[in-house]
Amino acid sequence: MLQTNRAATLALAVFVVLGATDGALGPLWPSMRDTFDRSDGHFGQIFVGLAGGYMLASAMSGHLTNRFGTTAVIRTGGVLAAGALWWIGTGSSWVGMLVGFLVLGLGNGLLDASINAWVAMSYDSRAMGLIHGFYGIGAAIGPVFAVAFVTNGDRWAVPFFIFGSVQVAVVLTTLTTPRGFDLPVDEDDDATASGTTDPTDAGRLLALLLFWFFLYVGVEVGAGQWSFTMLTESRGVSETAGGWFVAIYWGGLTVGRFVMAWFGDRISPEALMSQASALGILGALILAVNPAGAGGFAMPILGLAFSVMFPVVVNRTPVYLGNRNAARFVGYQFAAASLGAIVVPTLIGLLADRTSAEALGPVAVITCAAMASTWATVRTLVSRRES
Numbered sequence: 001m002l003q004t005n006r007a008a009t010l011a012l013a014v015f016v017v018l019g020a021t022d023g024a025l026g027p028l029w030p031s032m033r034d035t036f037d038r039s040d041g042h043f044g045q046i047f048v049g050l051a052g053g054y055m056l057a058s059a060m061s062g063h064l065t066n067r068f069g070t071t072a073v074i075r076t077g078g079v080l081a082a083g084a085l086w087w088i089g090t091g092s093s094w095v096g097m098l099v100g101f102l103v104l105g106l107g108n109g110l111l112d113a114s115i116n117a118w119v120a121m122s123y124d125s126r127a128m129g130l131i132h133g134f135y136g137i138g139a140a141i142g143p144v145f146a147v148a149f150v151t152n153g154d155r156w157a158v159p160f161f162i163f164g165s166v167q168v169a170v171v172l173t174t175l176t177t178p179r180g181f182d183l184p185v186d187e188d189d190d191a192t193a194s195g196t197t198d199p200t201d202a203g204r205l206l207a208l209l210l211f212w213f214f215l216y217v218g219v220e221v222g223a224g225q226w227s228f229t230m231l232t233e234s235r236g237v238s239e240t241a242g243g244w245f246v247a248i249y250w251g252g253l254t255v256g257r258f259v260m261a262w263f264g265d266r267i268s269p270e271a272l273m274s275q276a277s278a279l280g281i282l283g284a285l286i287l288a289v290n291p292a293g294a295g296g297f298a299m300p301i302l303g304l305a306f307s308v309m310f311p312v313v314v315n316r317t318p319v320y321l322g323n324r325n326a327a328r329f330v331g332y333q334f335a336a337a338s339l340g341a342i343v344v345p346t347l348i349g350l351l352a353d354r355t356s357a358e359a360l361g362p363v364a365v366i367t368c369a370a371m372a373s374t375w376a377t378v379r380t381l382v383s384r385r386e387s
Contacts, residue, residue, distance in 0.1 A: 016138035023142025044346030053105025058113035058334030062327035070181035081107030085164030128311035129260030136254025147243035217337035218344025230357035252303020280305035288361025
């Protein structure tokens with residue numbers, strides 16, 4: 001578990017803000033779309049900027065951390081995120097909004113990747129579950145918080161100003177944590193636990209993990225951002241109920257990650273991943289088929305399934321590939337994840353323009369099945385080399 005210290009507390013706070021920002025965007029989108037007279041397909045442009053900046057920043061985070069230290073990277077990420085959120089809130093123009101989301105992606109990418117790498121190299125899977133559980137708290141609060149502003153005066157800009165102000169507080173707090181994140185890393189540690197000293201095998205394993213992250217974040221973000229539109233505009237669910245379905249989706253992530261934080265040492269990470277993969281496919285099928293109009297109740301199932309996946313795979317990266325390059329590899333994984341956040345939600349938006357928002361269902365089923373297959377291949381490779 002995370003030790004009680006200022007750096008750990010700050011890391012938890014950062015993840016609450018990251019989750020709230022992500023969780024609020026879906027419910028805010030219809031109002032933003034109408035303000036700028038855009039179509040659902042234009043949602044993809046936001047993700048091109050947001051995830052594009054995130055991809056670049058996360059890919060560079062490991063290199064920047066090795067040179068300047070984790071604390072400096074976190075400060076930079078917080079400044080970029082705060083400025084971007086305030087700029088987005090001004091709503092100056094559509095192009096200005098896209099620039100704001102690009103800068104927001106840069107800030108969030110530095111924050112997310114650097115803290116995940118720090119936790120992965122310093123703590124066990126229970127701590128990783130805790131840090132992502134706090135992300136889930138923010139993500140669960142975000143949709144309800146956003147709906148309160150769009151249903152009472154359509155004030156979609158206010159949450160961005162509030163989130164930006166919280167990021168300023170994060171930056172100011174780092175000034176009292178001068179070297180709290182800059183823990184020494186054993187540079188002589190190789191990936192010996194799973195026999196990953198062979199560069200060819202390590203390259204194959206890394207490629208599979210990058211593809212898994214691409215798929216996972218694509219479907220997690222796609223479900224979180226498009227389910228509100230699908231439920232309210234395609235299935236006739238009220239905005240309030242739609243907001244709550246999105247909230248309990250992120251709430252499922254929260255509950256699952258806190259359960260992992262407290263009991264994660266009682267089951268192997270690999271077994272936990274296999275069970276979660278099967279549950280994810282089941283949830284996606286219920287969402288797509290919408291039996292008896294109950295498809296919305298697939299959202300907490302998906303949330304629970306997804307809750308353990310990301311923290312488990314990030315935490316196993318140093319085990320499979322070693323600590324020596326773990327910060328860089330985690331950064332690359334987050335870059336692949338951000339590419340998935342561009343491609344999958346954009347694909348859903350394009351399909352929604354041509355058909356309906358129901359496109360989310362089949363995309364979720366196909367992506368969850370591909371994730372399960374990719375993870376099975378990872379385990380086969382690791383098991384063969386261990387034996």
